[in-house]
Amino acid sequence: QLQLVESGGGLVQPGGSLRLACVVSGFTLDFRAIGWFRQAPGKGREAVSCISSSTGSTNYADSVKGRFTISRDYAKNTVYLQMGSLKPEDTAVYYCAAGWLQFGLCTLSSGSYDYWGQGTQVTVSS
Numbered sequence: 001q002l003q004l005v006e007s008g009g010g011l012v013q014p015g016g017s018l019r020l021a022c023v024v025s026g027f028t029l030d031f032r033a034i035g036w037f038r039q040a041p042g043k044g045r046e047a048v049s050c051i052s053s054s055t056g057s058t059n060y061a062d063s064v065k066g067r068f069t070i071s072r073d074y075a076k077n078t079v080y081l082q083m084g085s086l087k088p089e090d091t092a093v094y095y096c097a098a099g100w101l102q103f104g105l106c107t108l109s110s111g112s113y114d115y116w117g118q119g120t121q122v123t124v125s126s
Helices: none
Strands: 003-007 010-012 018-025 033-039 045-052 058-060 068-073 078-083 092-099 113-116 120-124
Touching (some): 003 113, 018 033, 018 120, 033 078, 033 113, 045 078, 045 092, 058 068, 078 092
Parallel strands (some): 010 120
Antiparallel strands (some): 003 018, 018 078, 033 045, 033 092, 045 058, 068 078, 092 113, 092 120
């Protein structure tokens, strides 16, 4: 059974850091895109970042460029999202998702992702 499980969320002060993990089971990371999305209260789902398992190429939303880094660990079948310089507007439930590559690259379009985790809460507040 294909499954994605996020962890690592929590409460952090502005300017702080957190590392989220997405452990995948039921399939390998080969030839897959893994994306991170978030949804704040009262707002729609927003793409954050994605990584291509075949090329290692990454993509970031403008709002997180230079602050967040996505990476993968094949041995652990895990994708990480290292978040730094966190702001209150980063507060949201963060979801990871598995999708399909387009010409070896990942996309930030949620429509390309067909399996989703249950989410982990990130709260940035003093």
